[in-house]
Amino acid sequence: MKTYALGIGPQIEINTGVNFYNDFLMQTGAACSIKFDNEPVVIAVSTDYDILINRFDALCTVDYWLINPPISDYCSFFAGIGAGYGIEAWKTDFTLNSVKRIVFGFNWIYLDGFMEPFIQLAIQQNSFVNANFNTDTTFTFPVSSGIRFYF
DSSP, X not given: OOOOOEEEEEEEEEEEEEXXXXXXXXXXXXXXXXXETTSSEEEEEEEEEETTTTEEEEEEEEEEEEEOOBSSSSEEEEEEEEEEEEXXXXXXXXXXXXXXXXXXXXXXXXXXXXXXXXXXXXXXXEEEEETTOOEEXXXXXXXXXXXXXXX
16 A cells, blocks of 8 residues: 655745736735645646736646756755646736746755745746737746645
């Protein structure tokens, strides 16, 4: 019989980038991340608010860690790819969002695998479509930091 643990915890994020209209984006928000200790998959559900253009978004991402080599007894590096879907809304419109990502960062394992603080950076391409079927593309660079507790 195999046993595994589920890691779940909060994370904060800052996301900057530009779209094809040269508009600068600056989002901040919070998320919940979930990871199985025996699978290299991380699921995150996030909500962000763009303070420059007064926009709210909700996004669910799934990242697959391709590598996770140890650097020291407690620290590891990870890198992988991911995808996600979400919605964005503001006063006059809403859009559907699909995301393609490259992720990398560091995680630390403490207390015999109970606690995992992490920092993650991503390069992300967002494709939007609104209710009138107009499209837009942005490139963003989210930075996340958080902690997962394994049960």
